[in-house]
Amino acid sequence: NAGVTQTPKFRILKIGQSMTLQCTQDMNHNYMYWYRQDPGMGLKLIYYSVGAGITDKGEVPNGYNVSRSTTEDFPLRLELAAPSQTSVYFCASSADGKNTEAFFGQGTRLTVV
Amino acid sequence: GENVEQHPSTLSVQEGDSAVIKCTYSDSASNYFPWYKQELGKRPQLIIDIRSNVGEKKDQRIAVTLNKTAKHFSLHITETQPEDSAVYFCAASLGGGADGLTFGKGTHLIIQP
Numbered sequence: 001n002a003g004v005t006q007t008p009k010f011r012i013l014k015i016g017q018s019m020t021l022q023c024t025q026d027m028n029h030n031y032m033y034w035y036r037q038d039p040g041m042g043l044k045l046i047y048y049s050v051g052a053g054i055t056d057k058g059e060v061p062n063g064y065n066v067s068r069s070t071t072e073d074f075p076l077r078l079e080l081a082a083p084s085q086t087s088v089y090f091c092a093s094s095a096d097g098k099n100t101e102a103f104f105g106q107g108t109r110l111t112v113v
Numbered sequence: 114g115e116n117v118e119q120h121p122s123t124l125s126v127q128e129g130d131s132a133v134i135k136c137t138y139s140d141s142a143s144n145y146f147p148w149y150k151q152e153l154g155k156r157p158q159l160i161i162d163i164r165s166n167v168g169e170k171k172d173q174r175i176a177v178t179l180n181k182t183a184k185h186f187s188l189h190i191t192e193t194q195p196e197d198s199a200v201y202f203c204a205a206s207l208g209g210g211a212d213g214l215t216f217g218k219g220t221h222l223i224i225q226p
Contacts, residue, residue, distance in 0.1 A: 042202055059114065
């Protein structure tokens with residue numbers, strides 16, 4: 001059972017470039033999340049989704065976009081990369097509104113130069 | 114929105130001693146309070162959680178207490194072991210966890226041999 005899988009693990013982007021961080025889960029979870037983790041700052045919610053076709057903004061959505069066309073996949077899109085987006089990105093999923101343990105992917109370390 | 118404060122930022126204890134990490138939250142409507150452990154370079158993993166209708170929960174050497182009136186909750190680790198060394202994050206959620214978590218900034222727990 002793979003759980004939550006993120007790709008890539010590492011990426012270096014130039015300012016203004018775009019990329020998509022991939023996230024897929026094989027636990028048939030309805031809820032999925034994207035967080036970013038900056039040193040000494042904990043994790044901050046970027047976007048979340050409560051099911052296919054439904055997405056909502058979290059605390060820090062500016063500069064990002066998401067889509068949820070299937071239950072399994074929840075990609076995060078950066079359109080115009082900026083140095084402020086240098087961070088570690090974690091995707092997570094949880095089963096439903098009652099079984100809310102969040103299972104995290106292994107993270108993507110992104111550097112924008 | 115919700116705001117979670119976590120203290121201390123670093124905690125060093127002798128192996129075998131107890132460790133206590135404290136968090137406060139701002140929104141009295143928050144109803145779900147998980148604790149995550151993150152080892153260096155790894156993903157966060159849930160170690161224990163508590164809901165607002167419960168005052169205390171234990172799981173072997175780990176316990177969490179919740180004081181709704183004061184809006185604070187604490188993690189207690191007894192008989193600490195070297196493998197307890199990690200960064201611990203508290204979090205709070207308004208929607209039982211389904212709409213994402215607001216994290217504290219983390220506590221780096223160091224177990225001295």
